[in-house]
Amino acid sequence: MRAVEVARLDLADPDLARRTLAVRRGEGIHLVYLDDLSTDLAADWLRERRRRWPQATNPHLLITSQTYRHPASPQISYCAMRAAFDQIGLLPRQVQADRILDEARETADPVHLVRLFGIHPGIAVKYVHAAHPDEALPRIR
Template sequence: MFAAVHALSVPDQRGLLIEDLNRSTGRLLVRRPESSTTPSTWTNSPTAWLAERYQRWPTSTNPYLLVTARTAVDDTHPMVCPNAITKSLRRQSLQVTRLRVDRVLDEARHTADPLHLVRLFGISPITAMRYLRAAHPGGLRPDPAQA
């Protein structure tokens, strides 16, 4: 869900912290070391996952949102391994990278603002422009402020 809806990469997903969920505003803060933090709006899935997590491992102190049976009870509080995220998708012939690309491209179809893509998905300005050019093959309209 995080890859398809929010275009989160595997490292982004692994680094999600429970404390970054704000249930009252429906926001999830995505911490990216190479860029600024990015708030994303989320749906009921994280809430359902938290309920299941607390039911399965009520004494877990692991600060990460995503845990497995092994990481939930490990006192060193490790992140889940990348395979824990990608394995279920591979069974359905899906890949996180492709889901992420599709989501960013879909957003690029609805905007001509590269900064929007940079802030929303944590991508570089050059990458944002590549998505915009792909989404608008007829060319982007020039910015009237620069005319």
């Protein structure tokens, strides 16, 4: 997921019972399947959000002390999201690229990457080529 997609998430987007996260992309919804760690972290955040801001009126999943009761209900700012990443010395896009590359190492299947991450087929092939430079895949036009 891109940082802007994370910022747009609403409280209704995670479905912890089904272990999914509905991500709005353009006119459609991309369903992200959550692993055990991600499901646990999402549940922990929802509990913390309710504990810290029980009167929150902002419908976004991620909120801050400045946005939880803001009349305009804004999404979390990129700067607020970046603060968490700055603590570990990474950019959000680096985490995304690393995650896609790791999956490409495991599967070597560009179609799987397209379905899992919602990326363009040409980008998926580039990740597979980077993960498996010794194996030639046919070019996608």
